[in-house]
Amino acid sequence: LFVFFNYNTGRLKEDSKDWHIAGNIAQETLQLIKFKYFPITYEHNFVFANIPTRFGLAWIFPVGLTDALWHTYQTHFLNVHIVDSVGEANKVSKDLYNPRIFYFRDNKPEEVNTEVFEFEKEFIVEEKVEVEVDE
Numbered sequence: 001l002f003v004f005f006n007y008n009t010g011r012l013k014e015d016s017k018d019w020h021i022a023g024n025i026a027q028e029t030l031q032l033i034k035f036k037y038f039p040i041t042y043e044h045n046f047v048f049a050n051i052p053t054r055f056g057l058a059w060i061f062p063v064g065l066t067d068a069l070w071h072t073y074q075t076h077f078l079n080v081h082i083v084d085s086v087g088e089a090n091k092v093s094k095d096l097y098n099p100r101i102f103y104f105r106d107n108k109p110e111e112v113n114t115e116v117f118e119f120e121k122e123f124i125v126e127e128k129v130e131v132e133v134d135e
Contacts, residue, residue: 018056021107025052025060029102029109030072036111037100040077045096047081049089049112050104060107086112 037044046069052060061068066080081096083089086103089112093099101112 015057018058022055022058022060025055025107026068029061029065030068032102032109032111033069034072038073040073040075043077043079043097045079045081045093045099047083047089047093047096047099047101048104048109049083049086049101051082052104052107055107 033046048065051065053062054060065082069078069080079096081089081092083092086101089101089103093101102109103112104110
């Protein structure tokens with residue numbers, strides 16, 4: 001009984017920590033948009049790439065980022081587009097009015113400068129790590 005209690009208590013602490021971090025990620029994302037773009041008085045197109053769905057066992061944005069933003073702003077000027085990669089976000093944003101691209105790196109939202117896409121053919125967000133092989 002003691003072992004069972006200790007295991008469940010430890011598991012509960014880990015799950016609680018996961019949910020706390022997941023909540024911070026969601027809050028940071030919504031605050032980033034709010035601080036930069038509130039109030040939204042004309043059409044905005046937000047394109048999100050690489051959205052985290054979970055942290056540990058806690059859900060972050062499995063399907064709810066669009067709803068979270070709508071409930072925050074409650075305006076018809078807000079359009080949210082969800083894509084898998086920055087490259088795909090770039091393609092989608094070409095056909096949008098006033099696009100803003102956000103990418104999640106290490107569960108932190110970052111706004112991507114769309115001018116970078118115009119300047120470079122390929123925008124690489126992931127860092128390459130070269131490994132030397134001893135022969």
